Amino acid sequence: MQKECEEKCTETCLCSLEGIITAVGKKWALLVINTLGHYQKLRYNEIMHELHNISPKTLSDLLKRLEKENLVRREVFNEIPPRVQYSLTEDGKELRGAVIRLLRWASKRHNPRKEKCVDQYKRVSLHKIKDE
Amino acid sequence: MQKECEEKCTETCLCSLEGIITAVGKKWALLVINTLGHYQKLRYNEIMHELHNISPKTLSDLLKRLEKENLVRREVFNEIPPRVQYSLTEDGKELRGAVIRLLRWASKRHNPRKEKCVDQYKRVSLHKIKDE
DNA sequence: CAGTATCCCAGCGGATACTG
DNA sequence: CAGTATCCGCTGGGATACTG
Numbered sequence: 001m002q003k004e005c006e007e008k009c010t011e012t013c014l015c016s017l018e019g020i021i022t023a024v025g026k027k028w029a030l031l032v033i034n035t036l037g038h039y040q041k042l043r044y045n046e047i048m049h050e051l052h053n054i055s056p057k058t059l060s061d062l063l064k065r066l067e068k069e070n071l072v073r074r075e076v077f078n079e080i081p082p083r084v085q086y087s088l089t090e091d092g093k094e095l096r097g098a099v100i101r102l103l104r105w106a107s108k109r110h111n112p113r114k115e116k117c118v119d120q121y122k123r124v125s126l127h128k129i130k131d132e
Numbered sequence: 133m134q135k136e137c138e139e140k141c142t143e144t145c146l147c148s149l150e151g152i153i154t155a156v157g158k159k160w161a162l163l164v165i166n167t168l169g170h171y172q173k174l175r176y177n178e179i180m181h182e183l184h185n186i187s188p189k190t191l192s193d194l195l196k197r198l199e200k201e202n203l204v205r206r207e208v209f210n211e212i213p214p215r216v217q218y219s220l221t222e223d224g225k226e227l228r229g230a231v232i233r234l235l236r237w238a239s240k241r242h243n244p245r246k247e248k249c250v251d252q253y254k255r256v257s258l259h260k261i262k263d264e
Numbered sequence: 265c266a267g268t269a270t271c272c273c274a275g276c277g278g279a280t281a282c283t284g
Numbered sequence: 285c286a287g288t289a290t291c292c293g294c295t296g297g298g299a300t301a302c303t304g
Contacts, residue, residue: 017162020238025157027297030149044266055298060267081265082304091241098234105230106152109223159277176286187278192287194277213285214284 020095023069028054028062030099033088036072037096041087071095152227155201160186160194162231165220168204169228173219203227 023029028051035050036042042050048059063086066072071092077083088096155161160183167182168174174182180191195218198204203224209215220228 017235017238020234021162022157022159024234025153025159027153027157030153048266053298055300056267057269057299058297061296076266079265082267084266094237095234098230098237101233102152102156102227102230103149105226106149180286185278187280188287189279189289190277208286211285214287216286 019069023065023071024095024099026062026065028058029066030103032059032062032066033071033092033096033099034103036086036088037093037100041085044084044086047086066092151201155197155203156227156231158194158197160190161198162235164191164194164198165203165224165228165231166235168218168220169225173217176216176218179218198224 031051032047035047039046039050044059044063047063048054048056051059063072063074067074069091070089073087073089073092075085075087077085163183164179167179171178171182176191176195179195180186180188183191195204195206199206201223202221205219205221205224207217207219209217
């Protein structure tokens with residue numbers, strides 16, 4: 001096993017993964033990433049509207065986090081009223097590729113939990129995943 | 133946009149994704165999935181050893197959750213002392229495929245956060261990702 | 265419009281001790 | 285060996301009100 005691993009495995013510092021793991025793990029992260037990729041550019045309130053029942057603080061925190069991870073770009077226009085555009089960075093788009101495969105795979109299999117659908121995401125209007 | 137989506141997009145109930153999203157988001161989930169896939173079969177204490185500083189409760193909770201999501205299989209052998217084997221289900225293996233791509237992608241790019249590596253996972257002995 | 269500021273709470277994750 | 289039981293602190297996420 002040890003030898004096999006040395007031949008076949010790729011050494012990877014897990015530290016570098018931690019950011020992605022926790023970012024992707026956030027409750028709305030995958031949805032925001034998918035939504036941003038879908039529409040290319042969205043303003044703060046547009047995202048709010050897409051993810052119907054997310055709270056402003058939650059979204060704000062998440063966007064900051066994703067920005068820090070270099071997955072989301074934030075552009076401020078000096079206008080009144082203020083305008084802010086959010087979009088995916090190149091990294092974000094790449095991540096979205098992997099994410100979409102995950103989402104597709106997840107949506108294809110039947111729900112293994114015998115519970116009814118929770119309505120956590122029920123009011124989210126974007127029920128679609130755009131093809132790559 | 134609406135029309136384009138109707139042509140190109142795939143309708144997806146997000147309910148079915150929720151389980152995966154939250155499961156994958158759990159702190160040790162990706163690591164457990166990767167580790168199980170790596171070694172094929174592992175006993176409870178072996179996983180404990182691999183993920184050096186996970187607490188028994190945390191691991192226990194996680195394994196139950198992954199089992200409920202039909203990602204991990206649990207086999208009990210009626211022996212004394214007891215023996216329990218954990219392994220990935222077919223779904224788990226498929227998920228691992230997507231996960232590995234995610235991990236590889238994450239490990240390739242430089243860490244965008246300028247912070248030092250946190251030592252959250254520092255003591256994890258499995259720093260390797262087995263090729264598929 | 266694009267967020268803060270506050271307050272609040274459930275539950276995740278951890279430490280430790282114990283058990284069939 | 286493979287977990288429970290118990291306790292606990294932290295923070296992610298939500299509701300609501302407010303602001304430059």
